[in-house]
Amino acid sequence: MLRETQRVFAASVLELDASAAIAGAGLIRAGKLSAVRRLAIYRFNVLTNLCGVLKDIFPVVLAIVDDAFFQHASEKFVRAHPSCSGDLNEFGGAWPSFLAGYPHAAALPYLRDVAALEWAWHEAFHAADAPSFDLQRLATVPPEEHGALQFALHPSTRMIQSRYPILRIWEVNQPDFEGDIEVVWDVSTESLLIHRDIGDGVSVVIKRVSEAGYAFLWALAQRAHLEDAATAAFGIDAAFDLQGFLLESVQSGVIIDFTRDQP
Amino acid sequence: MASETAVLSRLAGIGLRPPHYRAILDAMPKVSFLEVHSENFFGDGGQPLKYLTRFREDYPISTHGVGLSLGSTDPLSPAHLKKLKRLVDLIEPILVSEHLCWVGVNGRFLNDLLPLPYTAESLDHVVARVNEVQDFLKRPILVENVSSYLEFADSTIPEWEFVREVARRTGCKILLDVNNIHVNAVNHDFDALTYLDSIALGSVGEIHLGGFQDAGDILIDTHGTAVCDAVWKLYQHALQRFGNLPTLIEWDTDIPTLPVLLDEAQKANQLLASNELRCGHAA
Numbered sequence: 338m339l340r341e342t343q344r345v346f347a348a349s350v351l352e353l354d355a356s357a358a359i360a361g362a363g364l365i366r367a368g369k370l371s372a373v374r375r376l377a378i379y380r381f382n383v384l385t386n387l388c389g390v391l392k393d394i395f396p397v398v399l400a401i402v403d404d405a406f407f408q409h410a411s412e413k414f415v416r417a418h419p420s421c422s423g424d425l426n427e428f429g430g431a432w433p434s435f436l437a438g439y440p441h442a443a444a445l446p447y448l449r450d451v452a453a454l455e456w457a458w459h460e461a462f463h464a465a466d467a468p469s470f471d472l473q474r475l476a477t478v479p480p481e482e483h484g485a486l487q488f489a490l491h492p493s494t495r496m497i498q499s500r501y502p503i504l505r506i507w508e509v510n511q512p513d514f515e516g517d518i519e520v521v522w523d524v525s526t527e528s529l530l531i532h533r534d535i536g537d538g539v540s541v542v543i544k545r546v547s548e549a550g551y552a553f554l555w556a557l558a559q560r561a562h563l564e565d566a567a568t569a570a571f572g573i574d575a576a577f578d579l580q581g582f583l584l585e586s587v588q589s590g591v592i593i594d595f596t597r598d599q600p
Numbered sequence: 601m602a603s604e605t606a607v608l609s610r611l612a613g614i615g616l617r618p619p620h621y622r623a624i625l626d627a628m629p630k631v632s633f634l635e636v637h638s639e640n641f642f643g644d645g646g647q648p649l650k651y652l653t654r655f656r657e658d659y660p661i662s663t664h665g666v667g668l669s670l671g672s673t674d675p676l677s678p679a680h681l682k683k684l685k686r687l688v689d690l691i692e693p694i695l696v697s698e699h700l701c702w703v704g705v706n707g708r709f710l711n712d713l714l715p716l717p718y719t720a721e722s723l724d725h726v727v728a729r730v731n732e733v734q735d736f737l738k739r740p741i742l743v744e745n746v747s748s749y750l751e752f753a754d755s756t757i758p759e760w761e762f763v764r765e766v767a768r769r770t771g772c773k774i775l776l777d778v779n780n781i782h783v784n785a786v787n788h789d790f791d792a793l794t795y796l797d798s799i800a801l802g803s804v805g806e807i808h809l810g811g812f813q814d815a816g817d818i819l820i821d822t823h824g825t826a827v828c829d830a831v832w833k834l835y836q837h838a839l840q841r842f843g844n845l846p847t848l849i850e851w852d853t854d855i856p857t858l859p860v861l862l863d864e865a866q867k868a869n870q871l872l873a874s875n876e877l878r879c880g881h882a883a
Contacts, residue, residue: 339721340673342752343705343714350710364717366751368788370817375750378820383710390711420709423667423680424639428711463643492644539647 447501457495464493484564535590549574609844612868662695671702697742717752744775747821773805810850824853
């Protein structure tokens with residue numbers, strides 16, 4: 338009985354279909370307000386709240402479109418991809434792919450990648466803390482064994498490639514951005530690395546890396562051995578500065594640990 | 601515990617929200633505790649937990665859940681419970697509370713505090729769920745009465761009896777939201793004093809005060825304004841009936857500057873002080 342009440346009520350609030358809305362009204366004592374009006378209050382609260390969550394996680398998408406567009410899209414989204422957790426920080430992961438298929442966003446082909454960047458930022462912000470790399474421990478490994486090492490990336494590390502200049506789009510849409518808002522639409526692939534800053538441990542950093550560097554880190558993230566990750570990078574750019582990039586990745590806190598296969 | 605609660609009951613606490621983090625660290629205002637929404641600290645690490653552990657050094661923390669869905673007929677989420685326990689173990693809150701409501705069903709969450717039909721079936725269900733949570737956390741929780749904009753046709757038990765019975769049968773304390781009682785009294789046409797006077801002495805562990813919005817034909821619980829006079833009067837009545845209790849000012853939307861929030865807390869402090877005088881030191 339209780340389960341049926343909850344099922345009908347939830348479907349009614351979300352207006353999952355026309356008959357669902359009517360069925361919900363039958364559960365409710367009307368009184369001085371109609372059952373339909375009472376359901377509408379819950380519908381408004383639910384949609385406003387979830388839309389607000391998306392606005393908080395995706396402020397750049399909101400700045401690119403406008404409030405009415407965002408509101409409309411988010412209502413469609415809530416019904417197509419319902420929240421599946423009581424923790425709202427988990428809500429919105431499907432928003433980028435939803436935007437990719439949202440007809441009214443067809444004129445904004447970069448919107449999905451911008452949203453993916455914002456979701457990556459959100460995930461990086463809440464990711465686990467981790468100790469920084471122990472260089473002294475690495476010094477105990479003979480150089481000839483380095484190629485067989487596997488490296489671990491910081492839990493906040495996220496990687497995105499796009500055909501659009503999404504970092505520039507992200508930057509000019511920040512509230513504190515000053516200066517020329519022109520975006521140059523070059524067509525080369527943009528490879529982005531998102532992670533938390535090693536200094537304060539909490540700020541999220543987004544930076545461009547070379548395609549070779551991206552391939553290198555991507556391979557490390559899949560637990561490839563150092564020599565295989567290097568091969569992937571050299572396959573893209575024969576002049577890839579392996580040592581320099583590796584050092585920078587350690588110093589910036591992206592690479593945090595290593596393991597070696599036991600012979 | 602008794603003496604800790606007495607200290608907490610001398611001054612009001614405030615809801616801790618990100619726009620005030622900096623101002624609170626700078627001013628270190630005299631509030632007896634800070635209350636957070638538990639789920640905002642369910643992440644694995646990063647800034648939210650860093651701030652919370654920093655605040656924990658100077659203030660008792662109360663964790664207040666909005667997403668556990670105590671009243672849902674879906675099984676309790678093991679992942680949600682584990683994250684709650686992780687937070688409780690880390691922060692060691694003075695109070696751990698949830699809402700007497702459901703927030704989703706069939707794996708689909710509306711993430712709103714949805715009312716229950718007040719029936720014998722619902723009561724048995726909620727009692728079992730509160731017990732499950734208390735067993736899992738290995739500590740008692742508080743359960744808060746929610747605002748509602750409808751009553752279910754099949755409800756057979758007055759809300760105040762339902763709340764009272766949940767506490768009696770589980771040993772949980774009631775987080776009495778006096779604003780929610782006022783909102784529901786107006787929306788559902790009952791006497792708020794009847795509600796307060798039906799709640800058993802000794803069963804309330806905390807009081808919430810907040811603001812609502814008058815939509816003309818119904819009151820909506822927004823936590824977006826100052827506490828209204830009628831709610832302050834109910835609060836006084838509650839203090840006279842239950843004695844001084846940890847009291848929280850909640851302000852979650854249209855969040856004002858910290859001094860405005862602290863002014864509200866100061867009003868509660870005055871009522872707590874005069875109630876203590878009235879009761880003498882017997883309490």
